[in-house]
């Protein structure tokens with residue numbers, strides 16, 4: 413479904429990520445782990461087409477996207493929920509969601525289906541239905557994260573890239589968002605979960621990639637990785653190993 417080969421990229425002062433190979437099968441949920449500053453968000457930016465410098469290959473369902481503009485990548489079904497949510501605070505929940513559907517309209521001539529997407533998002537996050545006319549800037553952090561995920565879902569993605577969706581949220585709302593993501597996984601949606609915390613990401617995913625200093629330092633089934641000893645030192649230990 414998603415096939416990344418020898419991906420490199422950065423912001424203009426030299427590459428931040430180097431030679432990344434990563435595959436995600438259809439319906440799979442994969443964790444992209446690593447310490448702060450490892451290059452996880454940079455990797456997602458390269459996938460979404462918003463990174464100034466990038467090279468290598470990014471294929472979704474066989475189609476090469478490395479040199480495509482970001483709207484074309486969205487059109488092809490790969491959508492990102494950015495770190496820190498980035499929402500339009502003075503817009504209502506409904507209008508923020510509708511911005512996601514603008515991309516839907518730009519996709520295939522399949523008649524939009526905006527109403528159906530609103531229903532889908534409001535069923536997944538009933539709180540957003542209650543607050544549909546409220547300004548997004550007045551919502552709690554957790555509710556804003558729901559809007560960010562909902563907005564990405566409005567374009568009916570085939571691959572959803574989530575950048576630390578639980579960051580800074582209270583445990584109860586983390587549970588709420590996690591169960592929504594569980595429902596999405598059960599529906600067969602392909603997902604990449606970027607996360608720093610192993611204890612959040614490993615139970616939720618099938619396989620994990622660990623990024624250290626811009627390189628994939630480890631790939632392993634999440635269940636096996638979770639059983640490794642000294643897990644709290646994993647990033648530290650991987651950073652000590654010479655690059656392969």
Ligand SMILES: Nc1ncnc2c1ncn2[C@@H]1O[C@H](COP(=O)(O)OP(=O)(O)O)[C@@H](O)[C@H]1O
Pocket residue numbers: 423428446447448449450451452453454455
């Ligand atoms: N907009 C930017 N411009 C220049 N450098 C950046 C930018 N964003 C991140 N970086 C640098 O890229 C490296 C990786 O950062 P990032 O991808 O945000 O890591 P992570 O998401 O894993 O915490 C860091 O050294 C960071 O300083």
Ligand SMILES: [Mg+2]
Pocket residue numbers: 452453454495575
């Ligand atoms: Mg990041």
